[in-house]
Amino acid sequence: MQLVDTHCHIHSAQLELTGDETARAVWLRANQLEPDRLVRRALDQGVTRLICVGTSADDSRLAVDFVQHRSHCWASIGLHPHEAKRGQAELEQLATLAGQPKIVAIGECGLDYFYSHSPKIDQERALRFQIELAQEYNLPLIFHIRNAFDDFWPIFDSYQGLRGVVHSFTDTHHNLDKLLERGLFVGINGIMTFTKHEWQLENTRTVPLNRLLLETDAPFLTPVPFRGRINEPAHVALVLDFLARLRNEPAKIIATSTTQNARQLFFT
Numbered sequence: 001m002q003l004v005d006t007h008c009h010i011h012s013a014q015l016e017l018t019g020d021e022t023a024r025a026v027w028l029r030a031n032q033l034e035p036d037r038l039v040r041r042a043l044d045q046g047v048t049r050l051i052c053v054g055t056s057a058d059d060s061r062l063a064v065d066f067v068q069h070r071s072h073c074w075a076s077i078g079l080h081p082h083e084a085k086r087g088q089a090e091l092e093q094l095a096t097l098a099g100q101p102k103i104v105a106i107g108e109c110g111l112d113y114f115y116s117h118s119p120k121i122d123q124e125r126a127l128r129f130q131i132e133l134a135q136e137y138n139l140p141l142i143f144h145i146r147n148a149f150d151d152f153w154p155i156f157d158s159y160q161g162l163r164g165v166v167h168s169f170t171d172t173h174h175n176l177d178k179l180l181e182r183g184l185f186v187g188i189n190g191i192m193t194f195t196k197h198e199w200q201l202e203n204t205r206t207v208p209l210n211r212l213l214l215e216t217d218a219p220f221l222t223p224v225p226f227r228g229r230i231n232e233p234a235h236v237a238l239v240l241d242f243l244a245r246l247r248n249e250p251a252k253i254i255a256t257s258t259t260q261n262a263r264q265l266f267f268t
């Protein structure tokens with residue numbers, strides 16, 4: 001069985017001074033500073049491909065450097081909506097990375113009105129910039145959209161031919177329909193193992209197999225039964241097992257489909 005963690009932040013589990021401080025603080029607190037160990041543990045669980053997702057220009061550079069000499073790792077470069085207030089110079093810096101080898105996506109990018117760490121106008125500007133970067137390099141997008149789909153759809157629909165995934169999808173059935181109509185993929189992670197919302201589980205049951213992707217968002221969103229500890233790519237296998245029970249489908253079928261979906265979106 002070969003699984004793909006389509007969204008993790010293990011490149012931040014190093015002591016470098018640049019990169020995603022939020023993720024690094026979590027790795028540090030747990031004294032997890034050996035990303036190669038995390039990769040090995042993932043391989044033990046059949047997770048043979050990992051996408052290391054950048055959240056700022058520095059963090060994206062770290063991700064790109066990290067994956068160059070690691071055969072199981074690939075990078076996505078992006079400016080997280082929380083960081084959108086960093087502005088145009090940050091985006092220009094991000095764009096200079098785009099031609100590097102082993103970059104398989106742009107993101108995570110999007111809109112987050114739940115935390116609103118950046119003004120909406122900056123979030124939209126950063127999102128549009130990254131969509132256009134993805135078009136220029138013919139790459140798929142990794143979207144982070146929280147409490148913001150009403151503003152996201154008009155932006156998305158103002159472009160043609162975009163490909164991508166809505167990572168960590170937990171939104172309504174209405175927005176699930178909209179993303180499926182647009183050919184987007186649905187990224188499912190450990191949240192589903194501990195959500196209290198039956199409607200989120202019901203949505204996850206109805207996602208067509210050919211649109212599902214597995215992810216961890218490690219070090220965040222640790223699945224049951226490891227709540228209270230930090231997350232790692234090996235736990236993609238737990239998300240898989242949970243989905244198999246939830247959807248009443250053989251794990252093998254979900255594994256095959258999600259890996260094929262990841263291949264189609266990121267690795268062709």
Ligand SMILES: [Zn+2]
Binds near residue numbers: 007009217
């Ligand atoms: Zn993430």
